[in-house]
Ligand code: SF4
């Protein structure tokens with residue numbers, strides 16, 4: 379009975395997500411235009427990596443947009459990893475994307491965001507800016523980010539961005555340092571009338587110093603509080619199902635869950651060296667200097683990686699970039715109603 383239910387749910391999951399046999403084109407694209415950062419955050423392994431040997435030029439990045447738009451229709455473009463404001467190619471890419479009606483979002487630590495820079499981003503047509511803020515305590519935020527003054531930069535940036543024609547959000551990494559103030563951060567976002575706060579679970583990033591940062595099972599109560607706030611209308615961007623999933627992630631129980639599958643195949647990333655990647659832990663499916671993203675997606679290499687993603691149940695599916703609430707919420711409700719907890723996991 380349990381096996382039958384599991385097979386049925388897997389089939390339904392495949393049909394629901396379109397990942398059984400046919401792979402729908404993604405709606406989210408990430409350009410990793412930067413391999414540099416001006417901070418040294420303790421939870422991040424990125425700044426410890428060696429720089430990429432070569433990279434696409436600004437015109438290479440810009441010229442990707444029209445074919446992507448023709449292939450994907452409306453999609454969202456984000457710039458992640460490193461500090462995108464360090465890269466001169468950022469504004470021309472945003473400008474072209476904006477002219478094509480593509481929604482863009484930038485995640486930044488705000489260190490370079492003065493009035494002139496904010497104005498230029500607005501003039502280029504940036505849709506959303508996300509400022510990294512892990513704590514309302516200056517000391518806690520600055521010590522995690524490895525540099526004094528970061529907290530004040532974020533607060534100043536919030537003032538500069540008020541009134542500019544773009545959506546402003548906060549992004550926070552959940553660690554043991556800020557576990558007791560997730561609700562306060564959410565309250566801060568509401569009181570400042572910002573668009574949203576998105577919480578990202580601490581990642582087991584290669585080379586990062588996670589000593590003492592892992593929240594463990596204590597995260598459950600903090601996440602329950604967030605779930606209650608979200609249900610009451612607080613501007614928490616994560617879905618309830620994602621916050622639920624984080625509880626299992628932090629307590630090490632995610633491995634026993636079958637659903638949801640990873641959403642890595644619902645987006646693709648173009649790395650700083652031009653590689654097209656669907657999952658950061660799997661092989662690239664091509665490089666933009668040699669193949670279009672569309673061709674790579676439909677290639678045998680693309681299909682092989684998409685198939686591997688559909689069957690992958692590693693716990694990095696809890697990261698915000700790998701969780702797609704919209705696709706899985708219906709499945710979650712179905713599974714909760716009809717399947718044994720052993721199949722779906724604790725609710
Ligand atoms: S978390 Fe972001 S701001 Fe901090 S070092 Fe890593 S890339 Fe830079």
Ligand code: SF4
Nearest residue numbers: 640657690692694695
């Ligand atoms: S769970 Fe992790 S390894 Fe598996 S497909 Fe998703 S991102 Fe890749």
